[in-house]
Amino acid sequence: MGISYTDLSEEYPNDVRPLLDRDVINESMLNEDQRLWRRDGVLVKQQFLPEKVVDDYVAFRRKVVLDGGWKDPCPYLRHDELKDIALYSPLVEKMDELIGQPMGLHLTLTGWVSTQRRFHSDDYLNPDFVHSHYIAVWIALEDIDPASGPFQFVRGSHKWPPLRREKLFEQIPEAQAQRPDWPSTTENIVAVACEEEIVRRGQAVETFLGKKGDVLFWHGRLIHQGSYPTVPGTPRRALIAHYSSLNHRPDMGVRTTYAKTGKPYFYFSNWESSEHDEGVIETAQQDGVLGRLSALFK
Numbered sequence: 080m081g082i083s084y085t086d087l088s089e090e091y092p093n094d095v096r097p098l099l100d101r102d103v104i105n106e107s108m109l110n111e112d113q114r115l116w117r118r119d120g121v122l123v124k125q126q127f128l129p130e131k132v133v134d135d136y137v138a139f140r141r142k143v144v145l146d147g148g149w150k151d152p153c154p155y156l157r158h159d160e161l162k163d164i165a166l167y168s169p170l171v172e173k174m175d176e177l178i179g180q181p182m183g184l185h186l187t188l189t190g191w192v193s194t195q196r197r198f199h200s201d202d203y204l205n206p207d208f209v210h211s212h213y214i215a216v217w218i219a220l221e222d223i224d225p226a227s228g229p230f231q232f233v234r235g236s237h238k239w240p241p242l243r244r245e246k247l248f249e250q251i252p253e254a255q256a257q258r259p260d261w262p263s264t265t266e267n268i269v270a271v272a273c274e275e276e277i278v279r280r281g282q283a284v285e286t287f288l289g290k291k292g293d294v295l296f297w298h299g300r301l302i303h304q305g306s307y308p309t310v311p312g313t314p315r316r317a318l319i320a321h322y323s324s325l326n327h328r329p330d331m332g333v334r335t336t337y338a339k340t341g342k343p344y345f346y347f348s349n350w351e352s353s354e355h356d357e358g359v360i361e362t363a364q365q366d367g368v369l370g371r372l373s374a375l376f377k
């Protein structure tokens with residue numbers, strides 16, 4: 080027997096969960112999106128982002144030559160073009176409404192290919208005390224090609240006992256748990272346990288084939304993955320952004336507000352330097368070859 084989902088998970092107390100996840104609430108007070116969120120742990124809003132917000136970001140993003148995007152987690156610190164979309168007011172306000180807390184941006188994944196990160200939930204990747212006062216969004220920047228390795232998820236899996244880091248650490252050598260790369264070296268253990276649990280519960284895996292401007296919001300406890308592309312190399316033009324409640328991240332001390340939209344983000348001095356852009360950003364004007372390459376994306 081391998082390591083099971085039960086080995087890796089444990090429910091946490093009702094009173095530390097976000098309001099909409101508590102056992103007993105007054106459901107008649109909820110709006111439709113909150114009701115769906117409580118039930119499914121995932122919410123899709125079609126054409127949520129205005130075309131201009133998407134087009135402006137895409138025009139800027141095309142300057143990034145590599146489909147993998149920026150290598151660091153916080154390019155938004157250096158580029159207002161990322162803040163314009165990831166801190167677009169109605170987007171953040173929707174999250175505030177779902178978690179019941181003011182949400183701040185702390186991670187953007189800018190690659191235009193699938194992350195190929197196998198099944199997991201995001202909550203156990205964060206410190207315990209966050210207790211899923213956490214949300215991530217998957218913004219389709221174009222109509223998503225089914226061959227590109229789309230986002231997949233298990234509706235309602237946010238109600239399963241959540242994956243816990245300390246439970247995982249009980250299963251692996253201490254030396255491995257102490258290394259900062261434990262999320263990637265344990266990816267397969269977690270994925271196999273999740274896949275077996277999906278089968279055991281007889282649950283369907285759903286695929287998000289967003290159209291341009293659509294947004295999928297997902298719960299920190301939702302089981303999801305970036306699937307493998309069936310046609311490797313197929314672009315998947317999306318922006319993924321992660322947010323935590325300002326009131327649940329004592330580990331991320333510095334917060335600031337994006338003046339243009341009035342929405343908060345977490346600040347990390349180590350990602351501020353423009354050296355993180357070196358070798359990533361090349362403008363079409365600077366280099367004819369790269370210019371021709373980016374023209375291919377049009």
Ligand SMILES: O=C(O)CCC(=O)C(=O)O
Nearest residue numbers: 193194196230304305319
């Ligand atoms: O590549 C994807 O669609 C999923 C990425 C993911 O798991 C995450 O951002 O938490």
Ligand SMILES: [Fe+2]
Nearest residue numbers: 199200201303
């Ligand atoms: Fe994830």
